[in-house]
Amino acid sequence: xxxxxxxxxxxxxxxxxxxxxxxxxxxxxxxxxxxxxxxxxxxxxxxxxxxxxxxxxxxxxxxxxxxxxxxxxxxxxxxxxxxxxxxxxxxxxxxxxxxxxxxxxxxxxxxxxxxxxxxxxxxxxxxxxxxxxxxxxxxxxxxxxxxxxxxxxxxxxxxxxxxxxxxxxxxxxxxxxxxxxxxxxxxxxxxxxxxxxxxxxxxxxxxxxxxxxxxxxxxxxxxxxxxxxxxxxxxxxxxxxxxxxxxxxxxxxxxxxxxxxxxxxxxxxxxxxxxxxxxxxxxxxxxxxxxxxxxxxxxxxxxxxxxxxxxxxxxxxxxxxxxxxxxxxxxxxxxxxxxxxxxxxxxxxxxxxxxxxxxxxxxxx
Numbered sequence: 001x002x003x004x005x006x007x008x009x010x011x012x013x014x015x016x017x018x019x020x021x022x023x024x025x026x027x028x029x030x031x032x033x034x035x036x037x038x039x040x041x042x043x044x045x046x047x048x049x050x051x052x053x054x055x056x057x058x059x060x061x062x063x064x065x066x067x068x069x070x071x072x073x074x075x076x077x078x079x080x081x082x083x084x085x086x087x088x089x090x091x092x093x094x095x096x097x098x099x100x101x102x103x104x105x106x107x108x109x110x111x112x113x114x115x116x117x118x119x120x121x122x123x124x125x126x127x128x129x130x131x132x133x134x135x136x137x138x139x140x141x142x143x144x145x146x147x148x149x150x151x152x153x154x155x156x157x158x159x160x161x162x163x164x165x166x167x168x169x170x171x172x173x174x175x176x177x178x179x180x181x182x183x184x185x186x187x188x189x190x191x192x193x194x195x196x197x198x199x200x201x202x203x204x205x206x207x208x209x210x211x212x213x214x215x216x217x218x219x220x221x222x223x224x225x226x227x228x229x230x231x232x233x234x235x236x237x238x239x240x241x242x243x244x245x246x247x248x249x250x251x252x253x254x255x256x257x258x259x260x261x262x263x264x265x266x267x268x269x270x271x272x273x274x275x276x277x278x279x280x281x282x283x284x285x286x287x288x289x290x291x292x293x294x295x296x297x298x299x300x301x302x303x304x305x306x307x308x309x310x311x312x313x314x315x316x317x318x319x320x321x322x323x324x325x326x327x328x329x330x331x332x333x334x335x336x337x338x339x340x341x342x343x344x345x346x347x348x349x350x351x352x353x354x355x356x357x358x359x360x361x362x363x364x365x
Contacts, residue, residue: 021350023306023340023358027318027325034319038245039290041298041323042330053331056301063295067230070282070291071260072184074192075105075176077231081200086110093117094152096138101200103161103193104176111161111197112138114152115206123208125363126157126201128194128234130216130223132172133162144347147215147355154356156363157207161197162220163190166258172219173258180264185282187226187259194227198234211235211363215355217308217347218242218251222259228305229296236303236362238355241310241345245293245320246286248272251312251345255279260286294320301327304336306358311345 027035041063042050050059068074086098097113111134118124129137129148137148137160148158166172171179173186174193184192194214202209213236216224221242228237243252255261255273261283273279279287286292297305301324307313321337328336340354347355 021340021354023338023354024318025335025338027322028315031316031318032322034316035322038292038294038320038323040326041295042326050327050330056327056330060299060301064230064299067296070185070286071188071230072176072182074184074188074195074230077192077199078102078105078196079199081196081203083200083203085113099159099200101196103196104174104189106177107174109161109193110134110164111159112148113200113204114138114148114158114160115204116152116155116157118155118206122365123211124155124157124206125211125213125359126159126204126207127151127212127359127363128197128201128214128224128227129158129160129220130190130194130197130214130227131160131162131220132167133164134160136160136162144349144352145217147217147352150352150356151359154360156359157201157204159197159201161193171258175262182262185260186257186262187222187254188230190223191227191230194223195231195233198231202233209233213237213359213363215359216240216242218312218345221308222254225293226296228303229299232299232303234303236305236359237300238306238308238358240308240347240351240355241312243312244297244307244317246283247312249312255281255283257281259283292320294323297321297324298327300324300336302331302333302336304358304362305338306355307339308347308351308355309339309341310347310351311343313339315339315341 084100089096094116100110103109139146139149148160174189175182176184214224215238217240221239225239228234257267261281263281324337
């Protein structure tokens with residue numbers, strides 16, 4: 001039996017000492033007034049209010065259509081991937097396969113597929129993990145970011161992918177059809193690549209395709225957020241301290257050309273937007289139009305989401321998440337949006353335990 005852990009509470013912070021890490025699933029009431037800074041996703045573009053689940057279906061399509069136009073339309077998702085297994089290593093309790101597949105229509109990536117031993121033969125849940133490179137998530141990098149490894153030990157089939165070559169080149173992301181003529185915002189193109197990784201898992205006989213989630217930290221948190229919001233086949237998602245809304249903080253840097261600020265080279269000097277070095281590309285347009293990422297969050301409903309929040313997503317981010325709670329309320333759901341807070345940007349064993357239990361709760365049998 002998987003352990004359930006979410007507490008329904010209306011407090012603004014976790015207790016200083018707790019036996020079990022917990023996540024809040026009801027917005028602290030003091031952040032309701034602050035939610036007014038964001039236009040409600042329950043309002044159609046013409047001002048009509050969403051009053052029912054049928055209304056929400058129409059409004060969801062309106063939001064998705066608008067953001068697809070803004071971000072650029074994906075190429076066709078590769079639903080029947082050709083996966084090369086380059087090598088296989090037996091680990092304690094699972095096998096680690098090095099795999100290669102197309103994550104764009106023209107570019108292959110190499111990642112790791114972790115398949116737990118499965119004596120029951122029953123289909124297992126799966127998770128896509130995303131980061132700067134695929135090694136960290138399988139335990140070959142910095143500590144407390146080994147999401148794929150830890151989830152495989154808990155019975156999840158996990159695939160770890162990352163932008164190794166682009167990170168080495170300092171361009172970090174994916175550019176379609178080319179870095180000099182990107183028709184899709186790079187952060188959205190990362191979401192497309194994750195959708196293709198979804199189908200690598202979904203095509204495996206060991207995996208239940210209806211129980212696949214996604215997780216990432218920081219850069220990977222942004223990646224996981226865009227992938228899960230834009231591709232509804234992901235059953236749930238955990239976003240570790242990505243900066244869930246626009247905020248001019250050095251690590252909440254959506255203005256960079258490898259996220260939402262792509263423009264033809266030479267690229268603007270890296271760093272906070274200033275009068276001398278303003279933001280360019282789509283990011284500047286989104287700000288000018290008063291748009292924010294809470295509109296994308298709403299596309300998750302009624303699928304569960306967890307913000308594993310650190311220094312870049314302090315507890316007042318409930319001002320944005322409040323709107324996703326309201327969308328779920330219209331759909332008759334009351335526990336699909338959760339936040340767990342820690343003081344630091346880096347994950348820690350307690351915050352990761354919340355992530356793992358989140359996936360056990362929502363992807364378990």
